Amino acid sequence: MAAVTTNIEWLNRAYSAKGLSDLRTLYDEWASSYNTDLSRSDQDYVAPTLAAATVARYLESTPLNSVKILDAGCxxxxxxxxxxKLGATDIDGVDLSPGMLDVARKTKAYKDLDPVDLSKPLTKDNDAYDVVTCIGTLTHAHVGPGVLSEFVRVTKKDGWIVATVLDDIWESVGYREVIEKLVEDKKVELVSADSGDYRRGAGVSARMVVLKVIA
Known part of the structure; x- marks a missing residue:
């Protein structure tokens, strides 16, 4: 029972953070046990695996080892x-927390890992990536919907953005509105925004947003 209480405390702190410094400190402290905490049956954080499968599905016949990917909020x-595991070999990652990046580095999955504040413009070139993923970051007290325009900017035409947005903030925080404006401006095609499992063990769902960049 103590472990469950601890995990809920981490999540509560994450969802009520009072700014970037608070978030960075939280995730630096949580980094060493984050994977273990969220893999437990009472959490079952399936979003990363589902997101990777979603990328592979929409790329269809394009081998993952031939595309350049940015994992934002990695x-x-x-x-x-x-x-x-699905074959990707050219992945860059950015995240607010150096502690989290230290753990990510041990996966050997990334070519480049940088500490980045996603509330500011990305220091990436236009059209730099074939795919941008952002899983678990478009959530309470984290990065707002404005970052989606930056994801569009750094994604090549006919490239893909795959992101999760928690169901309970999809409309209230403005994600739906921002995406609809990107569609209206003919910058993206909204391919899917279906609700599905996120932290399955805890009964938490999220939209798996799939955007195709068309401009």
């Missing part, structure tokens, strides 16, 4: 590791 590297 954390401990769960998404990158899942993508690497």
């Amino acid at each position: 954390g401990t590297g769960l998404v990158g590791a899942s993508l690497a």
Whole structure:
């Protein structure tokens, strides 16, 4: 029971963070046990595996080892590791927490890992990536929907953005509105925003947003 209480405490702190410094400190402290905490049956954090499978599905006949991927908010590297298992070999990761990046580095899935504040413009070139993933970061008290425009900017035409957005903030925080504007401006095609498992053991669901960049 104590372990469950501890894990809920981490999540509660993450969802009520009071700014970047608070978030960075939290994730630096949590990094060493993050994977273990979220893999327990009462959490069952399946989003990274599902996201990697989603990328592979929409790329269809394009081999994953031929595409360049940015894993934004990569954390401990769960998404990158899942993508690497499916054949991806050219993955960059960015995250706010140096402690999380230290854990991600041990996966050997990433070519480059950098500490980055996603609330600011990315220091990446236009059209730099075939795919951008952002799993577990578009959540309470983290990065707002404005970052989606940056993801579009760094993604090549006909490239893909795959991101999770928690169901309970999909409309209230403005993610749906921002995506609809990107569609209206003919920058992306909204391929899917279906709700599904996120932290399955805890009964938490999220939208798996799939955008195809068209401009």
